Amino acid sequence: MKEIIFDLNNIRMEISFKSYEELRLILSFFQKRNINKINIPCKNNLKKDFLLNSIKISREEFPIFDIIPHFSILNEFRRNRINTINSFVLFMNSVKSFGCKEVLLVSGSQRRSTLDSVSTLSYLKDNTRFSNSDFSIGVAFNPYLSSFLFEEEIIKLEKKVQSGFVKSIWIQFGTDYKLLESRIQTIKNTISFSEKDDFSRAYKIKLFGSILIPSKQFLARFKFRPWKGVYCSDKFLESVDYANNLIKKLLITYKRHNINPIIETDVSTEGKLNLLQNILIN
Numbered sequence: 001m002k003e004i005i006f007d008l009n010n011i012r013m014e015i016s017f018k019s020y021e022e023l024r025l026i027l028s029f030f031q032k033r034n035i036n037k038i039n040i041p042c043k044n045n046l047k048k049d050f051l052l053n054s055i056k057i058s059r060e061e062f063p064i065f066d067i068i069p070h071f072s073i074l075n076e077f078r079r080n081r082i083n084t085i086n087s088f089v090l091f092m093n094s095v096k097s098f099g100c101k102e103v104l105l106v107s108g109s110q111r112r113s114t115l116d117s118v119s120t121l122s123y124l125k126d127n128t129r130f131s132n133s134d135f136s137i138g139v140a141f142n143p144y145l146s147s148f149l150f151e152e153e154i155i156k157l158e159k160k161v162q163s164g165f166v167k168s169i170w171i172q173f174g175t176d177y178k179l180l181e182s183r184i185q186t187i188k189n190t191i192s193f194s195e196k197d198d199f200s201r202a203y204k205i206k207l208f209g210s211i212l213i214p215s216k217q218f219l220a221r222f223k224f225r226p227w228k229g230v231y232c233s234d235k236f237l238e239s240v241d242y243a244n245n246l247i248k249k250l251l252i253t254y255k256r257h258n259i260n261p262i263i264e265t266d267v268s269t270e271g272k273l274n275l276l277q278n279i280l281i282n
Contacts, residue, residue, distance in 0.1 A: 003282045005251045008273075012068070012208065012262040014039040016046060023054055026268045027062045033273070036065045039104065039262060042072040052094055059098040067100050068138070073115055074108020081115040085123050092135070102136040104170055118156050121163035136167035138208070143183045144174035144231040150183070157190050166205060171259065172229060173210035175236040175243075177250045184257050209259040211251065213267060213276055214243035247279050 013030065015038055017023045030036065040058065042051055055069050071091055078084045092103055107116040117139055139160045145153055160166050169187070174180065191205050212218070214236075222230075223237050236243045254261055267273045 005248070005255055005280050005282050006261055008277060008280065009034055010037070010260070011035075012037040012039055012260065013267060014041055014262055014264045015268065016041060016043075016266070017054070018045065020054065020057055023057060024061065027058060027065065029268050031062060031064065038065050038067050040067060040069045042070040042075050042106075047072070047075040052091070055095055055100065056098050059100065063099070067095075067098075068102045068104055069095050069100060070104045070106060072106050072108045073117065073120060077115070081119070081123075084115055085120055088120060089124070092137075096135055101134065102138060102168065104138040104140070104168075106140045118159050121160055121165055124165060125163060137165040138168035138170050139166050140170050140172060141187065142172040142174075142229055143180050143187065144172065144176055154186065154190055157187070158193070161191055161205070168206040168208060170262070171207065171209040173212050173264065174231045175233045175246055175250070176231065177246070177253045180250070181253055184253075184259075207257070207259040208262050209250075209254045211247060211261045211263050211265075213263065213265045213272070213279065214240050214247065215265075215275075216240055218265060219243065244279055248282055251280070252282065 013035060015023070015026050017026060027038070030038065038058070040046070040051070040055060046054070051069065055067060058065055058067050071088055073084060073088075076084065076087055076091070078087050088105070095103060105117050105120065121137070121139075139157070141157055142153055143150070157169070169191075171180075171187075187207070219237050219240065222232060226232070233246075236246055251261060253259075263276060265272075267276050
């Protein structure tokens with residue numbers, strides 16, 4: 001008997017768009033299918049006023065949606081670190097007023113030497129406005145790095161969690177699910193150790209895991225221009241069938257460790273959504 005690994009309605013969808021009209025079309029598509037957990041990234045042209053206005057439209061016109069917006073330090077940098085931190089605080093104030101309950105803070109693919117997510121959270125330590133339970137900050141984490149870099153990533157995670165603001169950790173996509181399996185406990189131990197003064201809070205930190213849905217076009221593009229920090233095996237990039245099977249194994253790993261998937265590739269058409277639904281069946 002076939003098993004559904006994850007229910008489609010409990011998965012988060014990251015959406016990208018180039019206009020407000022395209023945003024409305026995508027949200028309408030998901031609304032009709034009772035899919036209402038949406039992330040809006042901060043990348044390319046989707047930033048600053050366009051990003052804020054898009055979040056406002058999403059919340060006002062589609063109030064059923066649970067929107068988690070992203071804030072990229074790279075894409076939102078305002079001349080210096082103080083301006084950028086102030087911009088982040090204003091961003092959180094704005095999205096909170098729209099009805100959002102969480103923001104995902106990321107450094108960006110090319111980190112600024114003067115500011116990253118670790119230092120930003122450190123600067124916010126004295127700001128109690130966002131440390132209460134009704135608003136959360138999420139942070140990114142890459143478990144697929146080489147041993148030395150992974151140790152550095154763990155140290156950064158410790159500092160992020162110790163800020164007291166972090167309520168979710170968003171795991172980068174990668175294809176080595178066995179390596180992920182071996183490092184998940186390290187992540188959980190880090191959370192528990194960092195929260196040892198208030199041990200019960202460690203279990204309130206949610207884990208999310210990125211998923212990319214393979215297609216011939218996507219794999220060809222990725223081979224030509226890989227995403228920085230995303231580790232995909234050669235076998236994954238050579239075959240859509242092999243890639244789909246590997247995604248199933250990654251999803252099963254997520255399920256086993258209570259990691260909630262977020263789909264980072266576009267699934268806002270019937271055909272693409274059907275591909276995702278097929279992958280979700282084991």
